Amino acid sequence: xxxxxPPVQGPTAKEKKxxxxxRLWGATGQMALxxxxxxxxxxxxxxxxxxTLKNLVLPGIGHFTIQDSQVVDETDxxxxxxxxxxxxxxxxxxxxxxxxxxxxxxxxxxxITEPLESWLTQPDSLKPYxxxxxxxxxxxxxxxxxxxxxxxxxxPLFYVHSVGFYSHFSVYxxxxxxxxxxxxxxxxxxxxxxLKPWPELLEYAQQKTKNHENxxxxxxxxxxxxxxxLHYLEEWKKEHNGEAPQNYKDKTAFRDLVKQAxxxxxxxxxxxxxxxxxxxxxxxxxxxxxxSTVKEIFKAPECVLIRENSAPFWxxxxxxxxxxxxxxxxxxxGAVPDMKARSADYIxxxxxxxxxxxxxxxxxxxxxRFLERNANRSTQIEDKDVxxxxxxxxxxxxxxxxxxxxxxxxGDLKWGSNAKSxxxxxxxxxxATHSLDGLAGAPRPPGSSxxxxxxxxxxxxxxxxxxxxDLTKQASYPVDQDDLxxxxxxxxxxxxxxxxxxxxxxxxxxxxxxxxxxxEVIKVITEQYVPVDNxxxxxxxxxxxxxFRV
Amino acid sequence: MAAADxxxxxxxxxxxxxxxxxxxxxLDRPGPFTDPDSFxxxxxxxxxxxxxxxxxxxxxxxxxxxxxxxxxxxxIHVIDMDTIDVSNLNRQFLFRAADVGKYKAExxxxxxxxxxxxxxxxxxxxxxxxxDEEYYKQFAIIVCGLDSIEARRxxxxxxxxMVDGNDPDSLKPLxxxxxxxxxxxxxxxxxTMTSCIECQLDxxxxxxxxxxxxxxxxxxxxxxxxxxAHIIAWEEERKxxxxxxxxxxxxxWLFQKALKRAEEFNIPGVTYSMTQGVVKNIIPAIAxxxxxxxxxxxxxAFKLLTNANPFLGFPGTDNYxxxxxxxxxxxxxxxxxxxxxxPVCGEEALARPLEIDPEATLQDFIDSLAExxxxxxxxxxxxxxxxxxxxxxxxxxxxxxRPNLEKRMKDLTAExxxxxxxxxxFPTMFKYVVVWKK
Ligand SMILES: [Zn+2]
Numbered sequence: 010x011x012x013x014x015p016p017v018q019g020p021t022a023k024e025k026k027x028x029x030x031x032r033l034w035g036a037t038g039q040m041a042l043x044x045x046x047x048x049x050x051x052x053x054x055x056x057x058x059x060x061t062l063k064n065l066v067l068p069g070i071g072h073f074t075i076q077d078s079q080v081v082d083e084t085d086x087x088x089x090x091x092x093x094x095x096x097x098x099x100x101x102x103x104x105x106x107x108x109x110x111x112x113x114x115x116x117x118x119x120x121i122t123e124p125l126e127s128w129l130t131q132p133d134s135l136k137p138y139x140x141x142x143x144x145x146x147x148x149x150x151x152x153x154x155x156x157x158x159x160x161x162x163x164x165p166l167f168y169v170h171s172v173g174f175y176s177h178f179s180v181y182x183x184x185x186x187x188x189x190x191x192x193x194x195x196x197x198x199x200x201x202x203x204l205k206p207w208p209e210l211l212e213y214a215q216q217k218t219k220n221h222e223n224x225x226x227x228x229x230x231x232x233x234x235x236x237x238x239l240h241y242l243e244e245w246k247k248e249h250n251g252e253a254p255q256n257y258k259d260k261t262a263f264r265d266l267v268k269q270a271x272x273x274x275x276x277x278x279x280x281x282x283x284x285x286x287x288x289x290x291x292x293x294x295x296x297x298x299x300x301s302t303v304k305e306i307f308k309a310p311e312c313v314l315i316r317e318n319s320a321p322f323w324x325x326x327x328x329x330x331x332x333x334x335x336x337x338x339x340x341x342x343g344a345v346p347d348m349k350a351r352s353a354d355y356i357x358x359x360x361x362x363x364x365x366x367x368x369x370x371x372x373x374x375x376x377x378r379f380l381e382r383n384a385n386r387s388t389q390i391e392d393k394d395v396x397x398x399x400x401x402x403x404x405x406x407x408x409x410x411x412x413x414x415x416x417x418x419x420g421d422l423k424w425g426s427n428a429k430s431x432x433x434x435x436x437x438x439x440x441a442t443h444s445l446d447g448l449a450g451a452p453r454p455p456g457s458s459x460x461x462x463x464x465x466x467x468x469x470x471x472x473x474x475x476x477x478x479d480l481t482k483q484a485s486y487p488v489d490q491d492d493l494x495x496x497x498x499x500x501x502x503x504x505x506x507x508x509x510x511x512x513x514x515x516x517x518x519x520x521x522x523x524x525x526x527x528x529e530v531i532k533v534i535t536e537q538y539v540p541v542d543n544x545x546x547x548x549x550x551x552x553x554x555x556x557f558r559v
Numbered sequence: 560m561a562a563a564d565x566x567x568x569x570x571x572x573x574x575x576x577x578x579x580x581x582x583x584x585x586l587d588r589p590g591p592f593t594d595p596d597s598f599x600x601x602x603x604x605x606x607x608x609x610x611x612x613x614x615x616x617x618x619x620x621x622x623x624x625x626x627x628x629x630x631x632x633x634x635i636h637v638i639d640m641d642t643i644d645v646s647n648l649n650r651q652f653l654f655r656a657a658d659v660g661k662y663k664a665e666x667x668x669x670x671x672x673x674x675x676x677x678x679x680x681x682x683x684x685x686x687x688x689x690x691d692e693e694y695y696k697q698f699a700i701i702v703c704g705l706d707s708i709e710a711r712r713x714x715x716x717x718x719x720x721m722v723d724g725n726d727p728d729s730l731k732p733l734x735x736x737x738x739x740x741x742x743x744x745x746x747x748x749x750x751t752m753t754s755c756i757e758c759q760l761d762x763x764x765x766x767x768x769x770x771x772x773x774x775x776x777x778x779x780x781x782x783x784x785x786x787x788a789h790i791i792a793w794e795e796e797r798k799x800x801x802x803x804x805x806x807x808x809x810x811x812w813l814f815q816k817a818l819k820r821a822e823e824f825n826i827p828g829v830t831y832s833m834t835q836g837v838v839k840n841i842i843p844a845i846a847x848x849x850x851x852x853x854x855x856x857x858x859x860a861f862k863l864l865t866n867a868n869p870f871l872g873f874p875g876t877d878n879y880x881x882x883x884x885x886x887x888x889x890x891x892x893x894x895x896x897x898x899x900x901x902p903v904c905g906e907e908a909l910a911r912p913l914e915i916d917p918e919a920t921l922q923d924f925i926d927s928l929a930e931x932x933x934x935x936x937x938x939x940x941x942x943x944x945x946x947x948x949x950x951x952x953x954x955x956x957x958x959x960x961r962p963n964l965e966k967r968m969k970d971l972t973a974e975x976x977x978x979x980x981x982x983x984x985f986p987t988m989f990k991y992v993v994v995w996k997k
Contacts, residue, residue, distance in 0.1 A: 019810075026646065029844040030649055030843065030844075032843040033845065063652060064845075068845060068846060083577040083578050084578060084581060087580065087582060192885055456584070502592070505590060505591040509584060510585060511581070513585075515582065515585065520625075524849070524852075525847075525851055525884070525888055527846070539887055541888050542887065549868075551869070552745070556887050
């Protein structure tokens with residue numbers, strides 16, 4: 010062992026426990042989770058809310074609070090995993106909180122058993138929470154209050170239904186919710202700039218392909234494919250008035266040119282590096298133009314005018330926008346895919362890309378500092394945040410959060426916004442206007458008793474069809490009668506299926522939806538990956554989800 | 560609050576259905592999508608009597624056991640050979656720090672039995688390969704939450720092999736879930752009737768292995784240095800010690816070896832965590848995705864047994880749901896077609912054409928079988944119609960056939976010849992017809 014470096018510190022206990030998730034969202038994502046305090050406003054059978062929390066307690070959010078004034082009854086025990094027989098008659102919030110806390114000693118849990126109506130009247134009752142999960146049914150006027158809070162405090166709000174085989178959730182995100190670390194799929198991230206090489210890259214290619222006709226077989230078979238492509242691009246340009254291959258036809262012709270240059274007189278009968286070059290042609294010979302999503306971000310009002318209190322995202326985005334205006338490209342991200350090559354040649358190539366990435370980053374950083382001084386900002390944005398932004402500049406995203414609809418539905422629901430969401434709105438409206446024991450009793454979801462099953466189905470169908478027809482009237486363009494018929498018959502079936510459940514949850518659908526909602530919460534809190542914008546329905550009959558914006 | 564339709568009896572006794580009020584809504588009432596010919600309103604017995612086997616008591620398995628117990632199943636069996644590790648605790652919610660080291664199947668079964676009264680869960684702490692046809696025959700349905708493709712292929716070929724055309728009871732629906740990070744899939748298989756795990760093998764193509772010569776002579780990535788330490792350095796320097804990827808001293812040794820090699824070649828990025836990831840082939844896993852996939856599997860199991868709604872997997876309909884949560888939420892639900900030339904469930908007589916490089920050695924060819932998406936065989940034995948090219952066992956025959964590994968394929972077989980490949984990991988034979996690669 011004498012020749013080995015000194016022993017290292019193994020992973021900490023926390024790194025061991027969270028190993029499988031740290032590989033996804035890293036230490037910064039984990040820190041964001043640990044600094045969060047999530048409020049669950051639970052109601053109905055209460056499964057989906059607690060299942061969501063389970064999936065958040067396990068990876069280690071900082072703190073959760075359950076507001077729920079219901080008392081544990083026999084039906085809870087047949088559907089809810091976080092309640093036991095000994096809890097019958099006690100508060101659901103208290104006992105579920107205790108059982109959830111067992112899942113992770115690093116997480117704090119609290120509960121509130123005061124009814125939502127009165128609790129919300131206390132000043133600042135919602136202030137401590139990073140994010141709010143509200144489970145249907147919630148009375149429309151209270152939901153409106155929650156939305157007002159989300160709007161003013163910029164705290165994300167989720168509103169979730171789980172009814173029988175269907176579930177539905179909407180999320181109200183802040184009006185500007187930008188994401189840098191979107192985790193794009195690896196196939197989309199390679200950005201080699203073959204059509205806009207800089208002098209050092211060209212020089213590298215020349216050096217590696219010099220005298221390639223006379224190279225020994227083993228040397229020729231180890232020229233990195235990027236050098237191969239750059240070399241033949243220069244050859245091609247000589248024949249084509251200095252232009253690189255422009256269209257599909259050019260590119261396939263260019264591909265043939267590279268293919269023909271492959272040596273086949275060696276023992277392997279071909280060359281792996283040339284194969285890599287050939288297969289990269291269609292993928293890599295595209296102008297490095299930013300997507301329209303990214304260009305729109307540069308034009309966003311928050312990006313155009315940097316103020317003293319602008320979020321760091323906008324300051325960096327503005328600086329990168331300046332870079333783009335000047336050079337017509339985004340900063341080089343700097344990563345190089347693995348390829349057939351000798352170690353030293355590959356490392357050298359990596360360094361060519363890395364130096365360029367560092368140079369671009371330095372220029373962006375300089376603009377950031379200039380903007381900061383100009384806007385009189387008191388704290389500096391960290392270098393590493395600017396660097397991370399430069400690396401992923403082509404994949405940044407901006408979600409424009411907006412309030413979802415609260416019944417009674419009015420205003421501009423978009424036509425075709427989805428029959429499914431209309432049925433959930435109708436379900437809300439029914440539940441808001443019916444109660445179990447007359448005035449001011451607990452809300453009564455449709456289908457809860459056999460005697461009223463048919464009448465309830467008719468009512469919910471009626472409300473949903475009315476919503477649909479109101480929307481048709483508001484539509485700014487004529488709606489096709491066939492489309493209308495399809496949507497109407499869809500509404501009737503969905504209404505019937507949703508009333509069938511009688512306001513009950515199926516554990517599996519609650520658990521499944523709890524899984525989806527918790528993924529979304531993690532994405533929103535870590536500001537990584539891309540969240541739903543802004544409504545999602547899961548159909549457990551067909552096992553399909555749909556996402557749309559309302 | 561106790562204003563329920565029925566007076567509650569203590570402990571959810573037999574006959575009292577108060578506890579199952581919500582479940583009974585969909586068991587008692589038909590819906591617009593239920594098939595009136597197969598749905599029997601008020602039928603709770605089918606669920607209660609059905610024996611279900613859950614394979615795996617890990618991230619998916621914990622969720623599956625909970626979901627089945629709260630969906631009205633009463634007789635559940637669970638198989639898992641593993642013991643609890645501290646890195647399981649971020650998602651396997653039936654386990655606590657004090658359970659580390661105990662058998663997963665036992666702890667999970669006891670926990671769910673205690674929490675959900677009236678359900679019986681029978682654990683078996685061992686391998687699925689320990690059990691035979693008689694054992695698998697007793698179940699109505701099998702739900703799989705595994706992280707190993709080998710185990711999936713084994714149970715798949717077992718269930719396909721069990722099907723007896725004269726005995727409808729011999730057909731056991733297989734529901735399988737899998738996850739990786741924010742992605743996952745749930746699928747339902749009716750062995751011999753619909754596309755099986757083997758038919759779908761190319762949906763899970765293996766990561767291309769790095770050639771040995773890259774590891775040995777021209778490493779470029781930190782992973783190459785780690786693989787070098789793992790495959791080459793350990794063999795050279797610690798041959799007498801069996802590598803245990805759960806032993807921190809072993810991982811530390813590999814990490815330091817890899818780090819030193821990386822320094823020699825100026826390769827940045829080797830870390831302890833990466834070493835562990837590469838050596839143990841770690842797949843990122845979170846509670847949320849397990850919850851989605853496991854619940855989807857259980858929803859299908861519930862629909863399949865109760866006919867409360869149409870289920871995935873009915874021949875001619877969708878049988879596969881893919882879920883992606885990286886960018887918004889996206890599901891793709893479709894019918895994966897059965898393959899006529901599937902080596903497990905396809906017509907027996909068919910041999911698949913297989914492109915072989917005539918210049919390649921038998922060893923090269925064997926290595927390539929591990930990487931072919933539709934084969935993925937790691938310990939294959941190979942026969943042609945009249946001779947054995949290479950046999951993994953018994954030892955005598957292995958020694959006898961070993962010299963063939965150096966020979967070129969063109970000297971061992973001929974175009975159009977039939978080649979039989981078996982692998983001791985699977986009770987199946989792969990039939991190929993040799994086609995020379997040009
Ligand atoms: Zn098959």
